[in-house]
Amino acid sequence: MQISPPKQLANYIKHYIFLENPEDMTKNLRLFADGNTGLIISADMNMRDGQDSNLPLSFFYGQPTKYKDLSTKGQFSLLAVVFQPYFFNLLFDVAAKDIKNEIVSASDILKDQLLPFQEKLDNKEDPQSIIAALNTYFMKLISTKNNPDSWLMKVQQYMLQNKGALSLKELEHFTGYSERHIERKFDENIGISPKKYSTIIRLHHFLSLMKNSTDQNSIASLSYEAGYSDQSHLIREFKNTIGLTPGQYLKTENKLAVNFIEIPFT
Secondary structure, X not given: OEEOOOHHXXXXXXXXXXXXXXXXOEEEEEEOOOOOOEEEEEOOOOEEOOOOOEOOOOEEEOOOOOOEEEEEEOOEEEXXXXXXXXXXXXXHOOOHHHHOOOEEEHHHHHOOOOHHHHHHHHOOOOHXXXXXXXXXXXXXXXXXXXXXXXXXXXXXXXXXXXOOOOOHHHHHHHHOOOHHHHHHHHHHHOOXXXXXXXXXXXXXXXXXXXXXXXXXXXXXXXXXXXXXXXXXXHHHHHHHHHOOOHHHHHOOOOEEEOOEXXXXXX
């Protein structure tokens, strides 16, 4: 279940995702980059990272540049709050580059402020009502903060509208700033370079084309439509970001979210 935030929060939150696993069994999951950061809220999740370390029930994840393999054991329900990429720097005054690829316990930043939402999940309350309460919480939180950098928002929208098919020279022309200034702003606010952000946008454009295509065997033609110079270029970026080939991704049955999939045991 994916739910959009109210208009007042759209500059801060991209969407909410509610996931529930009713099965009492171990699952292997993979989180990969989509250009955004996020917050995972749960009250009953037994999740471990790729080093087999326990993760907090609720945690923030910084801008991913590579996929993360996770595992869960037993039933769980969780809410993922997918933020706009500049969220951390704006609301918590934390440089995005400092938490790139990191997982941070929510309690380290928000103390016990998320406990009411964890309790609601534990009590199996309606996800829509929990998200409504989260909307109220985040609107109160942002009321004391500055508005997002309009320059950064315009650049982000320009890159999204062009499906990531932009060069740094084109960004320089659009913004009127030097390449170094643009890269510094991205490093501080988004955590990755504009080139890397473009790469992620283009890959997710390809994923949307592949999802909506009636011919699942036309990967070559879809790669050109997404702006790749050749199919081998696409496959290389696909494997670097997701750890699978496009064909293997298509065969993945349980796609929990656009960048969160269940992978089979090997």
